[in-house]
Structure formats: structure tokens, C-alpha cells
Amino acid sequence: MNPQESSQLPQAPAERHAPIPGWLTGMGLILAFWAGAYLFLYSGGFRGDVYDPGLITWGPVSTGPVAPPDPKVIGKRLYTANCAQCHQASGLGQAGVYPPLAASEWVTGSKHRLIAILHHGIAGPIAVKGNLYNNNMPAWGDGAPVPLKDEQISAILTYIRSEWGNQAEPVSTEEVALIRATTKSRKQPWSEKELLALPSDLPPPPAATAAGK
Numbered sequence: 001m002n003p004q005e006s007s008q009l010p011q012a013p014a015e016r017h018a019p020i021p022g023w024l025t026g027m028g029l030i031l032a033f034w035a036g037a038y039l040f041l042y043s044g045g046f047r048g049d050v051y052d053p054g055l056i057t058w059g060p061v062s063t064g065p066v067a068p069p070d071p072k073v074i075g076k077r078l079y080t081a082n083c084a085q086c087h088q089a090s091g092l093g094q095a096g097v098y099p100p101l102a103a104s105e106w107v108t109g110s111k112h113r114l115i116a117i118l119h120h121g122i123a124g125p126i127a128v129k130g131n132l133y134n135n136n137m138p139a140w141g142d143g144a145p146v147p148l149k150d151e152q153i154s155a156i157l158t159y160i161r162s163e164w165g166n167q168a169e170p171v172s173t174e175e176v177a178l179i180r181a182t183t184k185s186r187k188q189p190w191s192e193k194e195l196l197a198l199p200s201d202l203p204p205p206p207a208a209t210a211a212g213k
């Protein structure tokens with residue numbers, strides 16, 4: 001419309017900008033404060049690894065020392081996810097197919113052999129609690145379909161050595177790392193004979209590691 005026409009229109013009510021009411025500003029501030037506090041508490045510090053099952057250090061941001069996660073709790077979770085389908089939650093395995101871990105001499109005995117089993121698996125006949133099995137135990141170390149980290153293997157082993165009535169001492173992450181290093185060139189699963197040929201005791205840690213600690 002042109003200026004003449006508009007001047008002929010009856011006076012329209014003037015548009016005015018009313019100031020934002022104080023209560024609305026107040027509510028906005030409260031909302032912003034709440035949203036900020038919410039993010040602060042529940043964002044996990046915006047870290048990408050908060051869903052890593054091994055990392056239970058997030059939560060309200062704290063500057064003090066964080067309690068280390070209980071390996072038995074993590075070990076049980078990892079056992080359920082990776083081992084229970086064969087060895088069962090009861091640790092009793094399945095007669096003739098999957099050997100038991102409960103009261104197994106391989107689980108409660110030599111740490112050296114037990115850690116070696118986890119890194120590279122087993123193939124062929126093996127006697128467990130007087131029964132013969134002839135199957136395959138998958139590897140969980142380097143090159144395995146589902147490689148586990150040293151701290152995950154140590155948590156699982158600590159769990160199976162102290163569950164179902166088993167009473168053997170825990171396995172440390174350093175011990176798992178040591179056997180990962182000493183068996184690095186290995187590509188094949190173990191036979192029972194090879195496992196029994198390993199010294200029962202863990203090898204001494206390399207001098208560099210001992211000096212570094």
C-alpha cells in the first residue's frame with residue numbers, strides 16, 4: 001500500500017515493547033543454573049571413555065584420590081560377558097564339552113599357566129579334575145577375536161580364583177602384562193603338554209620394569 005492509503009486508515013494501536021517481566025527473567029536464571037548444575041554432575045566430565053567398563057572414576061567431579069574399582073565386581077561382569085556362555089555362571093562348565101573352573105587345578109594352581117591359557121587359549125586334549133576334554137579354548141590376548149586388556153584379564157582371573165569356593169590369591173595387572181611380554185612371539189594355542197612344561201612360578205620381572213618401580 002502507498003503512504004496516502006495508510007494515512008487514511010484509522011489510527012492503529014501503537015506497538016510498544018513491554019519490558020520482560022522480572023519473574024520471567026528470574027525463572028530463566030534459575031533454569032540456566034539448574035541446567036548447568038545438571039551437566040556438571042551428570043556429564044561425566046564430557047569424557048568419551050565414561051562407558052568403558054573398566055573406568056568407574058566418573059561422577060561428581062572430585063579433586064581427591066578416587067577409590068580404585070573393585071576387580072572382583074569388574075571381573076564378574078567381564079566373566080559373565082565373555083566366559084559364562086561356555087563355563088557357565090556356576091563355574092561348573094558342561095560335562096564332556098566345557099571343563100569346570102570351580103575347584104579346577106588350572107584355575108587355583110600356577111598363575112603362570114593360567115595367565116598363559118588366557119593369552120593364547122588351549123587346543124586338544126586336557127585333563128581337568130580327572131576328566132579328559134578335547135575341545136578348544138579361545139585366546140583373549142594379542143590377535144584374539146575379542147582381545148582383552150591386561151587389567152581386564154587380571155580382573156577375570158582374580159574373580160574366578162576367588163569365586164565358587166575357590167580360594168587362590170588375586171592376579172595383578174603387572175603379572176598379566178609380564179606373561180603377555182614373555183609369550184609375545186607365540187601365535188598358536190597351548191597344548192596341555194606345553195602348559196605343563198612352563199615353570200609353575202611366574203618368571204622374574206624384567207630388570208627394566210623392576211628398576212622403573
Ligand code: HEC
Nearest residue numbers: 082083086099100104106107122123124133134135136137
Ligand atoms: C567358546 C567356549 C569358551 C569360552 C567362551 C571360554 N572358554 Fe575356557 N575353555 C573352553 C574349553 C573347551 C576348554 C578346554 C580346552 C580343551 O579341551 O582343549 C577351556 C579351558 C579353560 C581353562 C583351563 C581348564 C579349566 O577348566 O580350568 C580355563 C582356566 C578357562 N578355560 C578359562 C576361561 C575364561 C576365564 C574365559 C573367559 C575369558 C573362558 N575360559 C572362555 C571353552 C571356553
